[in-house]
Amino acid sequence: xxxxxxxxxxxxxxxxxxxxxxxxxxxxxxxxxxxxxxxxxxxxxxxxxxxxxxxxxxxxxxxxxxxxxxxxxxxxxxxxxxxxxxxxxxxxxxxxxxxxxxxxxxxxx
Amino acid sequence: xxxxxxxxxxxxxxxxxxxxxxxxxxxxxxxxxxxxxxxxxxxxxxxxxxxxxxxxxxxxxxxxxxxxxxxxxxxxxxxxxxxxxxxxxxxxxxxxxxxxxxxxxxxxxxxxxxxxxxxxxxxxxxxxxxxxxxxxxxxxxxxxxxxxxxxxxxxxxxxxxxxxxxxxxxxxxxxxxxxxxxxxxxxxxxxxxxxxxxxxxxxxxxxxxxxxxxxxxxxxxxxxxxxxxxxxxxx
Numbered sequence: 001x002x003x004x005x006x007x008x009x010x011x012x013x014x015x016x017x018x019x020x021x022x023x024x025x026x027x028x029x030x031x032x033x034x035x036x037x038x039x040x041x042x043x044x045x046x047x048x049x050x051x052x053x054x055x056x057x058x059x060x061x062x063x064x065x066x067x068x069x070x071x072x073x074x075x076x077x078x079x080x081x082x083x084x085x086x087x088x089x090x091x092x093x094x095x096x097x098x099x100x101x102x103x104x105x106x107x108x109x
Numbered sequence: 110x111x112x113x114x115x116x117x118x119x120x121x122x123x124x125x126x127x128x129x130x131x132x133x134x135x136x137x138x139x140x141x142x143x144x145x146x147x148x149x150x151x152x153x154x155x156x157x158x159x160x161x162x163x164x165x166x167x168x169x170x171x172x173x174x175x176x177x178x179x180x181x182x183x184x185x186x187x188x189x190x191x192x193x194x195x196x197x198x199x200x201x202x203x204x205x206x207x208x209x210x211x212x213x214x215x216x217x218x219x220x221x222x223x224x225x226x227x228x229x230x231x232x233x234x235x236x237x238x239x240x241x242x243x244x245x246x247x248x249x250x251x252x253x254x255x256x257x258x259x260x261x262x263x264x265x266x267x268x269x270x271x272x273x274x275x276x277x278x279x280x281x282x283x284x285x286x287x288x289x290x291x292x293x294x295x296x297x298x299x300x301x302x303x304x305x306x307x308x309x310x311x312x313x314x315x316x317x318x319x320x321x322x323x324x325x326x327x328x329x330x331x332x333x334x335x336x337x338x339x340x341x342x343x344x
Contacts (some may be wrong), residue, residue: 005176012178014158015170016185017192019218026194026224030204034318038197040332041325044296044340046198048193048324050284055320056191057277059313072277079278085283093126096278101271104245 067108075100116238119230124246127220130275132164132257135227137273139258149259153263156255160218165255190318195222202226206237215274218245218251220276223283226253299327321332 002011028034034042063069079096086092139152147169159165164185171181178296195217202225205209213225220245230239288297328335 001172001176002338006172008178009171009176009181010155010158010168010187012181013164013171016182017161017189018162018215019193020186020189021196022195022199025143025203025210028200029131029198030198030200034200035131037329037332037333039313040175040201040336041196041328042200044328044335045194045324047287047294047296047304048293048300048328049194049198050192050223050227050280050287051297052191052317053280054222054277055301055304057280059316062223063124071271075274076277076281079281080285087289089282089286090122090125092282093278097129097272097275098279100274100278104171104271108334109340 071100071103071108074103112235113238115233116230116235117242120239120242123224124243124250126275126279127224127247128188128250129281130273131162131220131247132254133272133275135251135256136255136258136261138162139255139260140262141166143175143259143262144251145173147172147259147260149256152255152259153252157248160216160251161189161192162251167240187318190321191219192217192222192323194324195226198222198226202236202240207238209237209241211282213240216248218247220279221247221258223227223280227283228286259264270282279316293335294305295331295335296328299331300324303327 002068021059028038058069058072061069061072078099079092082095083089135152135156137158139149142152143149151172151185152165155165155168159168159321167184168181170176171184184311196214199213199222203213208215215224221240224243228239228243230236258319267301285299291297303323304320307316307323310316313320
């Protein structure tokens with residue numbers, strides 16, 4: 001690929017990405033009333049989308065072969081338990097991540 | 110100035126886990142580009158302009174294939190389609206943020222969105238500047254990690270396998286925070302189960318768009334019931 005083609009390809013990716021980010025704000029400008037159904041979706045979507053993101057993070061976990069997604073399951077369980085107990089975001093994330101690293105580096109080889 | 114400092118101080122702690130995750134992922138991305146024969150300028154400039162992690166990894170593949178900008182554009186739309194949902198969720202929150210709004214939208218990656226949509230900064234902190242600094246800090250971490258990865262590429266050998274789990278843990282924690290703060294759990298349940306179902310049905314490469322469609326359909330089907338329950342909650 002020539003330099004010009006490389007730049008055009010990156011530009012096309014930037015444009016595609018920006019369309020997905022800006023489109024809702026262009027379709028529903030701040031100075032006009034937002035349709036009711038969009039307002040409703042704005043209220044209920046955040047919870048649903050974070051659920052989608054959790055699944056998205058786990059999309060490449062192979063549950064049918066060793067180690068059957070056990071490191072992820074244990075890591076998420078530990079993160080959730082810590083968070084339930086202490087409600088400290090940094091502690092829960094650090095605890096879960098360190099445990100996961102130990103599991104994939106030392107336990108589930 | 111004081112408003113900005115206060116917002117910065119409130120925002121920074123929320124971005125610390127992302128600093129860890131982005132520095133690592135950015136390094137990995139920079140090293141990857143280096144190994145494919147690209148100078149550090151590529152990950153550096155792409156991390157600023159695209160700022161959508163998974164799409165940047167995909168773009169490396171595009172750059173070593175035959176030239177096809179329309180395909181690149183369409184692929185970026187598909188991979189990043191979830192941003193449409195973020196935008197709809199943030200229409201209200203970004204409303205009165207002035208000129209910052211354009212940057213907030215430009216920099217709305219998964220992590221910035223998840224913090225900005227769920228964290229309620231303390232009352233004396235300006236919300237617009239809080240969200241601005243969350244977005245800017247995350248953008249900086251990603252930029253620094255990618256550039257360093259591109260520069261150091263061949264010198265680094267990691268023993269940090271598994272650190273990418275920091276992103277999963279972050280989303281799990283945000284998911285739980287939302288769960289604890291709301292009485293109505295149906296949207297969260299719909300999000301997880303529809304996504305899991307589509308992942309099983311369509312596989313990891315193709316599940317996002319069908320999952321988004323299924324989430325939309327289900328939430329619209331439950332609209333009457335959910336609106337009634339939420340009204341009861343508010344009053």
